[in-house]
Amino acid sequence: MTHAPQRRIPATYMRGGTSKGVFFKLDDLPEAARVPGPARDTLLMRVIGSPDPYGKHTDGMGGATSSTSKCVILSKSEVPEHDVDYLYGQVSIDTAFVDWSGNCGNLSSAVGPFAIANGLIDPALVPRDGIATVRIWQANIGKTIVAHVPVTDGQVQETGDFELDGVTFPAAEIQLEFLDPADEGEGGGAMFPTGNLVDELDVPGVGVLKATLINAGIPTIFLNAADLGYTGTELQGAINEDKAALARFETIRAHGAVRMGLIAKVEDAATRQHTPKVAFVAPATGHLSSSGKPIAADDVDLLVRALSMGKLHHAMMGTAAVAIGTAASIPGTVVNAAAGGGAREAVRFGHPSGTLRVGAQAAQVNGQWTVTKAVMSRSARVLMEGCVRVPGDAM
Structure with a gap:
């Protein structure tokens, strides 16, 4: 042979x-x-x-x-x-x-x-x-x-x-500028594909959840940690070792994707695993990062945990950080509310590995929210x- x-x-x-x-x-x-x-x-x-x-x-x-x-x-x-x-x-x-x-x-x-x-x-x-x-x-x-x-x-x-x-x-x-990061040409082409800053997402087996559905950086579904029974301080083990929790998040992701116009039916979510992302947010509170480093409530504006490819991310996806910064800059979103409300051009959030700062410049034009760029540093x-x-x- x-x-x-x-x-x-x-x-x-x-x-x-x-x-x-x-x-x-x-x-x-x-x-x-x-x-x-x-x-x-x-x-x-x-x-x-x-x-x-x-x-x-x-x-x-x-x-x-x-x-x-x-x-x-x-x-x-x-x-x-x-x-x-x-x-x-x-x-x-x-x-x-x-x-x-x-x-x-x-x-x-x-x-x-x-x-x-x-x-x-x-x-x-x-x-x-x-x-x-x-x-x-x-x-x-x-x-x-x-x-x-x-x-x-x-x-x-x-x-x-x-x-x-x-x-x-x-x-x-290395500083990165994501120019005009909203509107990926999907889900109707708007930053908020449903036209709402907050939607009620009815998910079978989970219930009705308040959610911000946004196309900025990457399509993302933002939820309140408390509505899911979480605090926002969770590390990977708390989510990734809970098969029932992962199944719930995938169900939420599939129904959110349909609502955003990214897929036609929930069954199609299996053919689109990378997007949308699912993240949950909570007000700032003191906690320990995955390395054991203490994070004080004053160190951050809010806490965010996000899932990627069906598992809780160990830190934060860069594109999801763009979505976080954009949503945080727009009064009325669940992200902005978790950060304390009000207008802002930058936000520092806590993630499982520590903290990250991201800036975003958002404004309303003819009644529609738009963002010119989001900025963050990586290496x-x-x-x-x-x-x-x-x-x-x-x-």
Whole structure:
């Protein structure tokens, strides 16, 4: 019997924010995988090690969590006034599925550094020392992200003293601007797809819940922690080890997705695992983070816990942080109420690993809420570069 040899594909393994992923240049992919379709999905699943019924990703580059089962494809931008096109794939762990329906805000911080280091950016735009401004076209959702990447001696600066809760070691700070992050062209195209700041979401087996349904950064369903029997201080074990709770959250997510116009019926939620997100909020209170670090009530404006790919996230998704900042800036949402109400242009929230500050500029225009941009700081670092190997018969 003849066995196909393994195929070598140039790749870089990077941390971006509180996530990790495998980064590719589009032109380095096998020809069949340079376009959307089954060949691309099959290749990326094999790179990550999915589907894995053991849930470990032992035979791939994935980390068996939603934060570490990701792939990114980059190329020189074909969109005017942009430098790089950024496509993100969220790889399911235990099913044969790659979700292309949204962005990863955390890995967005690694796009600029990768693009600079791999020749995707005009060298004239990269200073010898200073900040390189990289305009990124986020192809999944058709939005612009501006990354401000530190450069030292002509190279991306990765080390520094910026600390990000959820990441063990400090690194160089990268500021991200998510421009016009609302309206992903789905659910009617509005920031609030139902037209309401707060809806009553009737979920079978759960009850009627007050919810803010928002398209900003990523489609997100915000709920009050107290309505679910939580305090907002929960860590991963309290949710992820409770199968009944996870099932309830998935039911909520499916019904919220229908209400937002993202899917036609609840059964379709299985084909759209990455979005929408579900998050629950609570007023600020003192508690301990997952590292044991004490968080005082005065350290934050509110508490937020969010689920990604069916599990409570260990920190906070970057795109969900955009949604939090946007919703917090708009009086009347459940997020704004949990933060104490009133107008604001920035919010600091508590998440399982610590705290995060995000700014958002929202305003009402002709009776409709709009947000011009959301801003946050992350960090990124190359962990390994070279080639990934996949069996020759993997696609």
